[in-house]
Amino acid sequence: MKNEANINDKARAAYEKKAALGADIDFAAFADKAAERSYLSDPAKLSPEQQKQLENIGMEVAGEERAGTYMQVDHSVVHCNVATDGVEILSTDDALKKYDWLSDYWWQAVEPDADKYTARAALHQEHGYFIHVSAGKKVDYPVQACLYIGQEDLIQDVHNIIIVEEGAELHVITGCATDPQVKKGMHVGISEFYVKKGGKLTFTMLHRWGEEVVVRPRTGVVIEENGLYLSNYVCMQPVHDLQMYPTTKLVGPGAVSRINSILVAPPGSHMDVGGRAILAAPGARAEIIARTISTGGIVINRGHLLGQSPETKAHLECHGLLLSDKGVIHAVPELEARTGNAELSHEAAVGKIAPEEIEYLMARGLTEEEAIATIVRGFLNVNIEGLPAALLREINNVIHEFSLQKYS
16 A cells, blocks of 8 residues: 555554644543454344444334445454445455555545544554445435444444445445443544535534444545535433544535534443534635533533635534532633634524423423423434434434433
8 A cells, every 4th residue: 555654654653643622631541452253144143232222323224225234343344235336345455456546535534644633544454334325326215334233342443434426326334343241442433525526415414323432533534616514412411521523624625514413421421523614715615513411511612713715704602500519610711813704603592491481391291201202302413414213213212311300
């Protein structure tokens, strides 16, 4: 592969480089080696408990109404198939062997020496998915990808690449989770997405980790002329320490990106999340919307809009709902204009459910539980398109659990 030596040199030099954001994690606290997993010709052979876990992160185990599936457990690719023409799905290791041109994308949207986590992934990478859509192909059903940790204390290092060629359209649902029996582990996920001229990529990422899992995604997205990138991120279950700050770079005129997040932080969870949009071409548009609930956990919600080119427009919205005095929500919006006619705006609000809101709904016949559930449901509604039915059911179940609690 071209530039492999240069990438490795950069990574080795940054292996002890602390990240600018988030707690510093000691890799020595986790295991590097994983047992080899057997290939599954049919994911339905997984245990009922494992299948349920997959359904909770949006995976269709039977593969129905999916354009293809990629599944990795620990360091092993256990299932990979394509069900439609014009789509190719491989592990990134296999894709690099197959295509010399892939090195033109490899570590171009994310730097290998950005921090110790990118450096580790560059030097210890264990697969990840490669998804490529041919020019003009509009894929009817989503492609699904699952990154799963099944071994206690394991570090999983993956590098993902998605390329949507000119005029193509694709929806990818990525589910990341630990086995129900796994409590501790670490996931380092490098993701580089490229949306070519007039292309559209909808990327829905669902996390369901163990209570002592550390998660460090590093994502870069490049969007060309009139390209559209829609990102939906949902994490509603406990996670020990999550730090992510995906960056979208709009390099073509008329490029558009929208990042939506739904976050629920239970006690013991620490989430430092957000997003950055770099508007580097005339007429580019961006939107970052976050809905955050703390029932006792800590959430730092960051957003950065950078207007570098004329006629650009972007909006940042961070709303937090604090449902426990033991929780913390910290919103950090940033607007940066480097040209006179960039239009950037933000709206940030953090608070509790007002008693008068509950009383208003109860006066119209709702019980207290129903009133709280209605308020929370409305708060979490950011009109995310394409969410799987199983996830929508889980969101409703979480809302119902909220309604059973008392908040001070």
